[in-house]
Amino acid sequence: MSPSKPYNTENQNKKTLIVVVGPTAIGKTSLAIALAKHYQTAVISADSRQFFKEMSIGTAKPSAEELAAAPHHFISSHSVTQLFSTGDFETQALALMEKLFTEHEVLIMVGGSGLYINAICNGLDEMPEIDLHIRERLNQQFANEGVEPIRKQLMALDPEYFAKVDQHNPQRMIRGLEVVLSTGQKLSSFLTSTKKERPFNIIKIGLNTDRAKLYQQINHRVDLMIENGLIDEVKSLTAYKDLNALNTVGYSEIFDYLEGKTDLATAIDKIKQNTRRFAKRQLTWFRKDTETTWFEPNDSVNILTLINNKLS
Numbered sequence: 001m002s003p004s005k006p007y008n009t010e011n012q013n014k015k016t017l018i019v020v021v022g023p024t025a026i027g028k029t030s031l032a033i034a035l036a037k038h039y040q041t042a043v044i045s046a047d048s049r050q051f052f053k054e055m056s057i058g059t060a061k062p063s064a065e066e067l068a069a070a071p072h073h074f075i076s077s078h079s080v081t082q083l084f085s086t087g088d089f090e091t092q093a094l095a096l097m098e099k100l101f102t103e104h105e106v107l108i109m110v111g112g113s114g115l116y117i118n119a120i121c122n123g124l125d126e127m128p129e130i131d132l133h134i135r136e137r138l139n140q141q142f143a144n145e146g147v148e149p150i151r152k153q154l155m156a157l158d159p160e161y162f163a164k165v166d167q168h169n170p171q172r173m174i175r176g177l178e179v180v181l182s183t184g185q186k187l188s189s190f191l192t193s194t195k196k197e198r199p200f201n202i203i204k205i206g207l208n209t210d211r212a213k214l215y216q217q218i219n220h221r222v223d224l225m226i227e228n229g230l231i232d233e234v235k236s237l238t239a240y241k242d243l244n245a246l247n248t249v250g251y252s253e254i255f256d257y258l259e260g261k262t263d264l265a266t267a268i269d270k271i272k273q274n275t276r277r278f279a280k281r282q283l284t285w286f287r288k289d290t291e292t293t294w295f296e297p298n299d300s301v302n303i304l305t306l307i308n309n310k311l312s
Contacts, residue, residue, distance in 0.1 A: 001034040015101040020110040022207035023279035025217045027297035032110035036070035041104040045074040046111030058250035080245040090119040114285035123196030131182040160188035204292040
């Protein structure tokens with residue numbers, strides 16, 4: 001990233017959070033590190049799978065060299081055995097940022113998890129108390145009968161939330177069901193989208209490119225994961241396979257292969273296909289935010305110009 005004149009902070013009352021978003025495999029990590037080095041600051045990860053220390057290859061964590069290039073937070077910070085919700089991330093990340101902002105004018109946040117980015121930028125809605133017996137019953141139903149009965153119940157009881165939720169994420173669907181069954185009110189009725197004021201400015205940078213090129217990058221990344229030992233990583237996590245953290249692209253498909261439900265070539269193809277679908281959903285989510293300015297991944301000159309103009 002080329003040098004530029006120092007930004008003016010004399011008249012600023014607030015610090016600034018630069019948020020880098022976009023689909024998986026687009027190059028967010030490289031840009032975040034380049035920006036962190038340029039502004040001599042830290043990177044906060046908002047990737048809901050890179051939090052977990054046991055999952056590295058299948059989550060495309062930054063390499064040791066990349067982690068050494070700039071201070072990183074929320075990478076390998078938790079175990080898959082720990083419950084770590086979006087609300088937990090909001091609380092912990094804001095507390096960390098308050099501390100980091102005493103040392104830095106600018107911080108970088110990077111990730112593809114829209115809910116986690118939204119929690120920091122806009123805040124989460126207050127959620128009702130849940131009957132834990134209902135949660136336990138729904139989790140048991142999911143374990144015994146699979147996701148389809150959960151999906152059908154949610155579609156019937158809260159069609160608005162059903163239309164928004166990631167239907168490949170059973171825990172999010174269970175969340176919707178447990179709210180309506182506990183309170184008699186739809187989860188969608190609690191989602192007010194009331195934006196919370198934050199004590200920092202926010203600059204949002206989105207990365208995207210031609211779809212065929214992105215899909216090629218995704219396929220290449222999956223091939224590299226296999227070469228780098230994804231199958232052995234998934235084998236090492238067999239004891240945790242029923243945990244929500246492992247019910248994710250890149251892990252579910254290899255578990256199916258290890259259990260003899262499919263052959264390896266089919267499992268790899270499914271990872272590529274499901275990752276492409278995931279990237280499409282990420283783009284749909286991030287494009288809704290009109291505050292995001294979009295760039296090609298290699299357009300660092302224009303990205304830096306935009307940021308410096310906003311900072312000054």
